Amino acid sequence: MIKIGIVGGTGYTGVELLRLLAQHPEAELTAITSRKEAGMPVADLFPNLRGRVKLAFSDPAQAPLSQCDVVFFATPNGVAMTQTRALLDAGVKVIDLAADFRIKDIAMWEKWYGMAHACPDLVAEAVYGLPEINRDRIRGARLIANPGCYPTAVQLGFLPLIEAGVVDTDHLIADAKSGVSGAGRKAEVHTLLAEAGDNFKAYGVAGHRHWPEIRQGLSQLAGRVVGLTFVPHLTPMIRGIHATLYARLTQEVDLQVLYENRYRNEPFVDVLPAGAHPETRSVRAANVCRIAVHRPQGGDTVVVLSVIDNLVKGAAGQAIQNMNILFGLPERLGLDQVPLLP
Numbered sequence: 001m002i003k004i005g006i007v008g009g010t011g012y013t014g015v016e017l018l019r020l021l022a023q024h025p026e027a028e029l030t031a032i033t034s035r036k037e038a039g040m041p042v043a044d045l046f047p048n049l050r051g052r053v054k055l056a057f058s059d060p061a062q063a064p065l066s067q068c069d070v071v072f073f074a075t076p077n078g079v080a081m082t083q084t085r086a087l088l089d090a091g092v093k094v095i096d097l098a099a100d101f102r103i104k105d106i107a108m109w110e111k112w113y114g115m116a117h118a119c120p121d122l123v124a125e126a127v128y129g130l131p132e133i134n135r136d137r138i139r140g141a142r143l144i145a146n147p148g149c150y151p152t153a154v155q156l157g158f159l160p161l162i163e164a165g166v167v168d169t170d171h172l173i174a175d176a177k178s179g180v181s182g183a184g185r186k187a188e189v190h191t192l193l194a195e196a197g198d199n200f201k202a203y204g205v206a207g208h209r210h211w212p213e214i215r216q217g218l219s220q221l222a223g224r225v226v227g228l229t230f231v232p233h234l235t236p237m238i239r240g241i242h243a244t245l246y247a248r249l250t251q252e253v254d255l256q257v258l259y260e261n262r263y264r265n266e267p268f269v270d271v272l273p274a275g276a277h278p279e280t281r282s283v284r285a286a287n288v289c290r291i292a293v294h295r296p297q298g299g300d301t302v303v304v305l306s307v308i309d310n311l312v313k314g315a316a317g318q319a320i321q322n323m324n325i326l327f328g329l330p331e332r333l334g335l336d337q338v339p340l341l342p
Ligand SMILES: NC(=O)C1=CN([C@@H]2O[C@H](COP(=O)(O)OP(=O)(O)OC[C@H]3O[C@@H](n4cnc5c(N)ncnc54)[C@H](OP(=O)(O)O)[C@@H]3O)[C@@H](O)[C@H]2O)C=CC1
Pocket: 007, 008, 009, 010, 011, 012, 013, 014, 033, 034, 035, 036, 037, 060, 073, 074, 075, 076, 077, 079, 097, 098, 099, 147, 148, 149, 181, 182, 183, 184, 185, 186, 310, 311, 314, 315
């Protein structure tokens, strides 16, 4: 059994880790932290976990994290970077769901995240945990930077086109929509029902911190710096991301065959039949990205539709997929949930 610690067990990604790990046959939940709820049984706060998780929250300073095999950080940006070195020194593997280790260019990270980085050397060591690109490097890693939610949907959508070199990478466009759980569980006015319900808006058009992350990943695939416009939107749903991606084709290719071949052996990417329109509810509560590729009017613009559940393939599910790879377990272990309809 793998002894597991979770720092930040009261947020939405924390409770999603708990839901999935409670059903994972090799997971032994050992420590779950919260500063505000220390001492409270986990199932008192999250009734969906009654009878499934017996632990109580503990204060991060007292939790037996160094006795775990792996610690997940489901905390705001800037927390994991202050605690990761001590855990790695104690032989614990670390998977950070926040952005502390995602961006290799430290000056770029500091600009977008508005703080000084505490451990640039560990950023250099960290492996970006998108298994569809980095599976072999994840296997031998101690420290995983779990990708952001929008970056997962956008990179998986563009990946086959860029790897194959069949689009103009100077003018990529990603138009993405997220449910409000993407903003976390903390109280904020813009996610109140009366603000976000029956409403739809773009945000961060001038610049969003997922832009450098997506650009870094796509540039590595392209072998050159790509040009990317990324526009996120907030939609009145709870879970889900829908990314609509646009690129200009530079050569003739059978797009459907390209996508089906690239993802044929990927357990968590589903390429839909030609002409399909994936729905966010078709991936709700499941660790899957569904993709459809279109070429409207047979022109030279390719349109890719990519959907994920932001809390699962966009966060906790992908983190557990990375854990399975790190510990040599079957990649699908504990992650075979069927999506929830309606
Ligand atoms: N929501 C989403 O869809 C996605 C989120 N992420 C990332 O995952 C991380 C967690 O997100 P989410 O679950 O939404 O966040 P929440 O705001 O819902 O939860 C944050 C958690 O961190 C704990 N926490 C806050 N500050 C500290 C601290 N200084 N030390 C220890 N624990 C702390 C909180 O508990 P307490 O204050 O009681 O200690 C709480 O349990 C974020 O970095 C987010 O950007 C990534 C992908 C998708």
